[in-house]
Amino acid sequence: MVQTRRQSGKVSIPRYDEDDLSDEERVGGANVHKRRRISEFGKRRKIRRSNPKDGKLSILPSMPLDILFEDMSEARWAELLYGATNCHLCGTMNIFNIDFALRRRLCLSCKKTNLVYSGKFSKKFPEFDPVILDLIPYATISGWRSFQRSYPPNHKLHNKPPSKYFLESDIYSMAQTFGLLTKNIHMRKPGAKAKLEEFKKERVEFVKDVVEYARVCEGWAVEEYKRLSGLKDEVVTIRRNEITSRLRSLGYDQFDLNAISWSRHVHQYKDLTERSWNIMLPKLESEIKARREARLRAERHQLIRIRKRLAASAYRNWKVKNIPGRDWSLLPQDSQVLSWEGLGSAIEVDSDVVVGEESFEGVLGGLEEVIEKWKVDKKRKLVSLVPVATPSSSSISESHAQVQDGDANPLDLATSIFICTRPHCSSFRSRALQPVLGTSQLLSHTCPCFTFPISDSNSTPRVAAPFELRFSEDLSRVAKSLVECVGGDVARMTMKDMDKRDARFFCGACARVERSGLREGDEQLQDEEKKLEVGALSWRACINHLMTIHRTQEEHQELSDFRLLPPVLEQQAIAQEFCEPDPAFGQCAWLCACCDCHVYCRGTSRVGVITHVQTQHDVENPLEDEHFVFDSRITKLLRPPQVVRLDEETLFGLHAHATDHKKL
């Protein structure tokens, strides 16, 4: 709880005794001592007034005093309205809310402790007659709310009369008077009963009038507050206009003056003096300077954005003119090209130079050479990542970095499998890392691993994005075992060769799990039933199988446990595949041949690719195999493998192979 100044002992509690202070004394009567006490408190209250006459009785006519009560003179109203802003009960300062029904300034704290809610009266004062509540003026706002509760028109409590809160001292005082009158009745004093009835009637009338007049006064107070704040706004506006006109005459731009009009030096409820002007001027000037710089920065930023859009448009036109659509995916990203210094220097020229699309056309002439160099460098970097297996072991000692261009492209080897480890990379699918296979896929990989353009020694080195495209030794080893299974030359067999061979493998690890399941199941199984069911996997599906099924499991240890199916089963699986409709067919194995002819990318549906060709390449009636193609590699990767039955003999072969492998 916050301690008030009175509570902390800084302020003594003033007395506010209505009875011993006459109206005359309140507004300048003979009691100098009391007047000084009030005026001292008055000093602490500093409600700013533009006109020194404000706050005196001269403004009282604006108060609706047409209904004046005998118990409350004009002077006392003036004291209530414009007197000290201390709480009339505890003396706390800065109490601006006046309760017009109670005719007192009361702080929230006093309201909380001294107001009695009518609903609690009988419990709090069981010995008092509840009738007396009708004889006491009441507040309609408690100390817990600064407004009266109101309900929407359709609410059942919409017409509920406001809650009543009575001042505790009023209750005691009324109880005393009421008690006296009833006592007279008990004493059988003549006319006592009539006197009580008369008193009650008068008081009820009085309360009614007080409460009604309080509503009028509250309305006036709201209007008065509005009027005063309007005056205040006027003063603030005059000050602001004066300051801005002075600054304008000093040569400052209206743009920047608008920006500082809400500055705390400007937006103040104070008259502008020469002294304050001299003090604030240097501060304002530095503020204006900062604003102007910020504005110029923002304008420049906006200009650069517009120029970048123009440059991007010029680059696109250049691509259309010079690069066949199918090679676009091999080009650097637009953002990379925009930061290329050829375009960059045209974008960054001074703001007053007019830059149009044609400003970039001349520069773009030199772009092709830069891109060619970049592509060569990119390929060289990737090739350098492909390790060369030495004859003695499968460990990596050298790389293909020095391989002559005449040799077969190492990136196309079946064993050259890369993985992009960048989070949210487009090659991510179903949470498992997706391998990046083949030259075109590698070169069109969209992650900004390769800085463009390649930095020459004299240019400033750019901050490169972390290189996250990595040669995957694990997967490469698996691919190597697959190549060996089909009797291929690991150093020469390319991905295309593997696709052409189109062999079918099965996963040894999964087969062993299947076999142990059978063993535990029933010892009495027939020979036919002892046969294992395994999936017939293409070489690409093997890689996929490993990435999705075994990547997180312990079997991961036995990476290269894929085995070639016996020729009979292989033929059987291929035949089954041929007979059964491919569920992936028509779904997501279609590629655009216009922008991505030989480049692997995520396939889409047939309808999707047709729409793409129509909208992106302006082909009205796209033709299959000309504008879009079906990529069977994707279906082999995605479709569920055909199930073939493996006999014990092959399984023993598998077992022997595995133990042999371990011995080696």
Next chain:
DNA sequence: AAGGCCGAGTCACACGTGAG
């Protein structure tokens, strides 16, 4: 369920103070 009670947190503004 209505409606008052009550604590906690935030905001705006008046006051105190010291400098010029």
Next chain:
DNA sequence: CTCACGTGTGACTCGGCCTT
């Protein structure tokens, strides 16, 4: 005397709790 700045505190709001 005027002003800037820091501080104290009443006003206000919100939301949960309690009573009727």
